[in-house]
Amino acid sequence: MAVVTAVDVTAGPGVGFLPLVSLGPAFAGLVGGWRRTAVVGSAAFLLCLGLGMYDGLFEGRRGLPALLSVAGVTVAGVVAAVMRQRREAELANVRSIAEVAQRVLLRPVPRGAGPLRIAVSYTSAVAEARIGGDLYEVVTSPGGVRIIVGDVQGKGLEAVESAAVVLGAFREAAHDETDLTAVGARVERALGRHLGGERFVTAVLAEIGDGPSATLLNFGHPAPLVVRAGGGVDFAAPPERALPLGLAAYGDGDGPKPHTVPFVAGDQLLFYTDGVTEARDGGGRFYPLDTRARLLKDDDPEEALRAVREDVVAHAEGPLHDDAAMLLVRYREAPGEDR
Template identity: 55%
Template sequence: MLKTRLGDSKGRSRTVLSSLPFIAVGLVAVTDLLAGPRLGFLPLLTLGPTFASVSGSVRRTFAVGGLSLMVSLPLAYYSEVLFTPQNNLVLATLVAVTGASALASHLRIRRERELADVRLVAEAAQRVLLRPVPRRADDLRIALSYTSAAAEAQIGGDLYEVVSTMHGVRLLIGDVQGKGLGAVETAAWVLGAFREAAYDEPDLAAVGERVEHSLMRHLGGEKFVTAVIGEVHEDEISLLNFGHPAPLIIRRDGDVVEAEPEIECPPLGLVALGDGGVKPYRFPFTDGDQILLYTDGVIEARDRSGSFYPLLERAGLLTAADPQAALDELRSDLISHVGGPLGDDAAMLFIRRHPA
């Protein structure tokens, strides 16, 4: 529904932009006729090719410029200024502005194509990095939601992963500082380090330390990545929280618990600045329990009045028998709360423990 509304809005915008050059030429012509010979509005006909260069092609810009020239001749004859020095200057201005507008249109189209190529490459890289998570792992059922911050696919820094290892099911969700290709590159480092360490390291704290050491070799300055790394055990879940929003644990009876860490740990890339080191903390996680991991794009989503999305209150929506359907319902509620495109990418990883 949101995509349909956005598509309709874009279609209306394109229609208005394509009509604007002709509207401008028509308004100038009518105004000049009503004003009479005393006031000359002919120089304003340059608005036609100028507006055409904003969204039209080079050919369209030349066509609108030609139309402006054709309209100026009868108007100049009506005002009895045809072929006067003043009118010749107006005609020369129209020709010059049309040529400049056509050049601007050509440069705009070339830049748009270059940007589209770069975006396609980055989106392809992001799709390779953020591969689909398994829907089942041991006695867990897993659902994923990723909502872009705009109608077009924007390149963000949200990342996620779920892997089944000999040490248990391990999971990751994170948010890279910044956007664009730099964020995708940093996400690649985090995901690569996690996927390798998750299989090799028997201890969850060692997984976090290994990701941190790998990231320290890559990041520079004060860049960082907030993340939660988890490991599901027989009847509990261990978590490492690196400056990330606390996951929500939804008990079988409906109670919601914020899985806050016992000791605050700085984000990845800044762990050395903390005092407590990397220490996992545990919560019971038995049959029927659920856990929702998410990025800050969810809880920082605002409605038109500026109110944040009340995720803790809306966690009760996660009741559908199918975890993916439950998460889709929560995502729909999030988008309805905002009433338009999100201000930041929003990723959610939802895990439900089913009886064997």
């Protein structure tokens, strides 16, 4: 508006810049509230009126179209601002509901369970919704500490609904079933009743007791990373690949077989979803999780996970394009170690 005024005063009435004063309320309606738009529109109307009188445009009614233009754009800007503010309020409500749903779905995991210290990190790729399809849970059962980390195919509310089915079935089965295979079968049945078509959920289940090993049951999920107390690093890959949950009808076997990995004092198990390992840098290179295991050396498991999360984001050079969940299980080096 100031630029238009300066040009109009300098160039004189013959140039016809006066209607451009309406750009003021137009931009105000895009970025401001309706009150601000109305104030800017009123100022533009008065400015247009003053410039029209200065240029003598009202003697031949040449200034009237400019006034009508400013008034019309101001009204349109106020209406647009009102509608935008309503949409923003609705979006804020939806985000608030999504946050509550996320807290109900993914409950805080215990910081300690038996001989274990546990930490979790979850980063949703859909920042506006703050909710995604990755899932995790830790349950202390008579058979030991049972864990699930999974990734639901797809996004949005359908993925969240599938994640809720998996977690609900796992929470019940982890307490009731005697072995990990039965837990997986029960989750499979529950998901089979829920899913339609060829949708699926990759997941890895774990059972960690007081013995020197952890039992894993992998349904087509990325293998957990094992970090040894002595510094060794390897992936706890299953002996055979298995189909994800929800695709049992397409398989020709009885599902995945449980396998054990040594897990003793000082060792760490890092469960994660493919949003971590498939994060790419500018050159298209995947995140090298095994070579970044040194980031897990912090005494606090939560700080260790925070370091990995920040490193993944730095590697991707910006926000992640997929949900990324990590769950770190650390075996206490001594019975009296601080939780």
